[in-house]
Amino acid sequence: MVNTLPQQPKAGIKQPSQETILTPRFYTTDFETAASLDLSAQETELKAMLEEMRADYNRHHFVRDETFEQSWEHIDGESRRAFIEYLERSCISEFSGFLLFKELSRRLKGRNPLLAEIFHLMARDEARHAGFLNKAMGDFKLSLDLAHMTKTRTYTFFPIEWVIYTVYLSEKIGYWRYIIIYRHLEKHPENQFYPIFRYFESWCQDENRHGDIFKALLRSQPQLWKTWKARLWSRFFLLSVFTTHTLTVHERANFYRSLGLDPTEFDRQVVYETNETAGRAFPVKLNTAHPQFFPRLQRCSDYNMKLVEIDRSSQPKVVKFVRKLPRIAAIVWNLLLLYLIKPIDTEALRGTVR
Known part of the structure; x- marks a missing residue:
């Protein structure tokens, strides 16, 4: 963690939203362990995906065209606030991936050349995404000082095993978010209020490709899928990512309604x-498909919205804390019950026709 004295923001520079359990984080990991990963079980697949990354199919995709060259003042009020918040969250998330992949590439160079180059090229993609999103914020006379954020934001340490689980899920859930929005707006172009959504089809292919790389990394490490611990960790990270998604979507419901x-x-x-x-x-x-799965996730979201409402009130901090406790306890209880729902054994299903 880096502590610095607060500085006055420059004109047009948006102060990042306060860090919470739901905001995108910056990560660091055990680079020594990452460098020593045995990739032999998936080396062929990783080399094939490296060739795809080198081909750089989207190198000409993230170029702003004339459709951006107009005033966006007609997007105002709550719709404007919700969209800027969406752009900010997405930009920080992509930039977080860039920082992690860039550092992995730097630390693994000379130790694990295959992984070092893969991470270098993934960092390239994430940097493009973050830059494109930050330029979109510029259309609303705001931008994020990403360089400053690298020095002031908290970095969370994850073991490399956790990084593999979480980045895989982050990239795959990103793919589904982008492609579902893209397909919806194809059918309802009247709701496409800003040109960035036209880029989501190729954009999500980057997410999908990155996810496939992390799938190969995961399957190259038997301890991440063959052991009883791997089953428990898989359930934990799946539930964590899905809970974060549900809570975040409902906190920003106005953005999705605007689409x-x-x-x-x-x-x-x-x-x-x-x-x-x-x-x-x-x-x-x-x-x-369990009858309690989505209802309990929704209850967690409802309790979280109550927490947001309490936070926004003008009550003293002590009163807020006391009011929050039963809601937090209810979220934890519902998550525990969700975790205890018997999962589906996918290893047993492999090779079967479904």
Whole structure:
């Protein structure tokens, strides 16, 4: 963690939203362990994906065209605030990936050349995404000082095993978020209020490719899918990512409504599709068909919205804390019950026709 004295923001520079348990984080990891990973079980697949990354199919994709050259003052009020918040969160998330991949590439160079180059090229993609999103914020006379954030934001340490689980899920859930929005707006172009959504089809292919790389990394490490511990960790990370997604979507429901999407249905579709996709990599997937699965996730979201409401009140901090406790306890209880729902053994299903 780096502590610095607060500085006055420059004109047009947006102060990042306060860090919470739901905001995108910056990560660091055990680079020594990463460098010593045995990739032999998936080396052929990783080399094939490296060739795809070198081809750089999207190198001409992230170029702003004339459709951006107009005033966006007509997007105002709550719609403007919700969209800027969406751009900010997405930009920080992509920039977080860039920083982690860039540092992995630097630390692994000379130790694990295959992984070092893969991470270098993934960092390239994430930097493009973050820059494109930050330029979009510029259309609303705001931008993030990303260089300053690298020095002031808290870095969270994750063991490399956790990084593999979480980045895989992050990339795959990102794919489903982008492609579902893109397909919806193809059918309802009247809701496409800003040109960035036209870029989501190729954009999500970057997410999918990155996810496939991390799938190969995961399957190259037997301890991440063959052991009983791997089953418990898989359930934990699946539930963590899905809970974060559900809470975040409902906190920003106005943005999804502005696209003509029902936030609850969008969230459920993303969770369902990501869970099905994760079953190809993880030893288990969650039982989203269980009658209590989505209702309990929704209850967590409802309690979280109460927490947001309490935070926004003008009550003393002590009163807020006391009011929050039963809601936090209720979220934890519902998550525990969700975790205890028997998962689906995907290893047992491999090779069967479904």
